[in-house]
Every structure is written in structure tokens, then in C-alpha cells.
Amino acid sequence: MSTKSDILQLLQREPLTVVQLCELLAVTRNAVIVQLKQLESEGLVRRSKIRPPNTVGKPPVIFEAAPGSEDVTSTAYQILLTQLLATLKDRYNVDELGDVLEQTGRQLAQRAGLANPVDFDSGLRAAMTAADALGASTEAVPQGGGVMVRNFTCPVGSVVREEQCVCRAMAAFFSEATGMPASEQCLREDRLICQYFIEHSA
Incomplete structure (x- = not known):
């Protein structure tokens, strides 16, 4: 598995922030951001409109899998x-x-x-x-x-x-x-x- 596919799989389960993705994958912020940008450009990931509750200040951007992203891993x-x-x-x-x-x-x-x-x-x-x-x-x-x-x-x-x-x-x-x-x-x-x-x- 690559970081890119790991990110997509995690986001297909639930919306996550960059920090959460870094923690779950044990990789750097830059590694996550590079892959997120590529996934966004491919139309597989989008920025969620959901905002976390009880957030003080500017809320973190939450990413989620875009509709149709499930087709990428469909092999049937x-x-x-x-x-x-x-x-x-x-x-x-x-x-x-x-x-x-x-x-x-x-x-x-x-x-x-x-x-x-x-x-x-x-x-x-x-x-x-x-x-x-x-x-x-x-x-x-x-x-x-x-x-x-x-x-x-x-x-x-x-x-x-x-x-x-x-x-x-x-x-x-x-x-x-x-x-x-x-x-x-x-x-x-x-x-x-x-x-x-x-x-x-x-």
C-alpha cells in the first residue's frame, strides 16, 4: 500500500483532518498534504463542509472521500x-x-x-x-x-x-x-x- 491509497481508504471510512491522517499513518504533514493535493486534483477527495464542534478560532480543514472514489478500488x-x-x-x-x-x-x-x-x-x-x-x-x-x-x-x-x-x-x-x-x-x-x-x- 502507498500513502496515497492509505489516505483514500481512511477517508472512505470517515472525514479526517491533516493532523488526524498524520497520526493514523505515522507520516509527516508534508507527506499527507502532497498526497491530498493529488487526490483532490483527481477528484477522489474533497474538503468537507462539516466543521468539528467546540472549535475555537479557525476550524481545521476536514477532508472526505468524494462520490465515485469507491470505484478506484473496485475490482469486481x-x-x-x-x-x-x-x-x-x-x-x-x-x-x-x-x-x-x-x-x-x-x-x-x-x-x-x-x-x-x-x-x-x-x-x-x-x-x-x-x-x-x-x-x-x-x-x-x-x-x-x-x-x-x-x-x-x-x-x-x-x-x-x-x-x-x-x-x-x-x-x-x-x-x-x-x-x-x-x-x-x-x-x-x-x-x-x-x-x-x-x-x-x-
């Missing part, structure tokens, strides 16, 4: 998603499951405000930026008849290795965001590289 997403997909595969045939995943990808783009792009290039840039924010490391490579988008890291990599149909959702995401047909052409033999070919005439 991939396990839950893998099991959910396995359950859906038992319930639906391949085409039905593909339709569900494509609809999911399209809705993901719509809810992110990426549907109905002004033009192909701006839609592609916005979709790649959104994918990068989720953990992908994207690049676009022009090819005959379109553009190949490559993700060198996959936000749902371990799920994709188990259930390759997930890639259809991401292809639909890029299709919705660019307004053009897209298909997945992911490489899974060795290191996972997600690829989506988006049709586009120059």
Missing part, C-alpha cells in the same frame, strides 16, 4: 461482466447476443454525446479520446476504404479474452460515433490488440 467489474456474458450466452443465441452487444456499444456512444457527429474526422477523434479515457491507447491508421483504429491496451482485456463477442460492442461504439459502419478485427493470438475497421471514403 471484469469478473461480474464475464459472468454476466456467460449467463447471456446461455440464454441467447449468437446473433441475439451480438445484437444486444451492438446496441450496448451504440448506447455507450449516445450517452457520451458522441452520436450524430458533425463529420467523420471529428467523430473519430472524439471516439478515440473517449476510448483513451477508458484505458485504451488508440491510433488511427488509414487503409483502403476506411480507417483502422487500434487499441494497444484494452479497457476490458481479460473479459475479451474470455468472451470475444464484447468486441462487437466497441465496434458499434465507433460506428455510432463516426456515423459509418465498423467491424472488429481484433488480434488475440499473443498480446491482445483491439482493432476496429471503420468504412470511410476519402
Whole structure:
């Protein structure tokens, strides 16, 4: 554990002052302040509006975990998603499951405000930026008849290795965001590289 993660865990339990954090972690004031500033800039910690009772003079600043900070240490997403997909595969045939995943990808783009792009290039840039924010490391490579988008890291990599149909959702995401047909052409033999070919005439 690092001081940063220790601070976040303590603040997820209760609001605390810098002095209290120093005492609980047995570290210096500077060590706590540096990590608090970083956690604040990441939106994981905020200054609490609660003021301690019976305080004389200027009250100390109390820090607390911000809403959404619990997601940082959540590790069940991939396990839950893998099991959910396995359950859906038992319930639906391949085409039905593909339709569900494509609809999911399209809705993901719509809810992110990426549907109905002004033009192909701006839609592609916005979709790649959104994918990068989720953990992908994207690049676009022009090819005959379109553009190949490559993700060198996959936000749902371990799920994709188990259930390759997930890639259809991401292809639909890029299709919705660019307004053009897209298909997945992911490489899974060795290191996972997600690829989506988006049709586009120059």
C-alpha cells in the first residue's frame, strides 16, 4: 500500500483532518498534504463542509472521500461482466447476443454525446479520446476504404479474452460515433490488440 491509497481508504471510512491522517499513518504533514493535493486534483477527495464542534478560532480543514472514489478500488467489474456474458450466452443465441452487444456499444456512444457527429474526422477523434479515457491507447491508421483504429491496451482485456463477442460492442461504439459502419478485427493470438475497421471514403 502507498500513502496515497492509505489516505483514500481512511477517508472512505470517515472525514479526517491533516493532523488526524498524520497520526493514523505515522507520516509527516508534508507527506499527507502532497498526497491530498493529488487526490483532490483527481477528484477522489474533497474538503468537507462539516466543521468539528467546540472549535475555537479557525476550524481545521476536514477532508472526505468524494462520490465515485469507491470505484478506484473496485475490482469486481471484469469478473461480474464475464459472468454476466456467460449467463447471456446461455440464454441467447449468437446473433441475439451480438445484437444486444451492438446496441450496448451504440448506447455507450449516445450517452457520451458522441452520436450524430458533425463529420467523420471529428467523430473519430472524439471516439478515440473517449476510448483513451477508458484505458485504451488508440491510433488511427488509414487503409483502403476506411480507417483502422487500434487499441494497444484494452479497457476490458481479460473479459475479451474470455468472451470475444464484447468486441462487437466497441465496434458499434465507433460506428455510432463516426456515423459509418465498423467491424472488429481484433488480434488475440499473443498480446491482445483491439482493432476496429471503420468504412470511410476519402
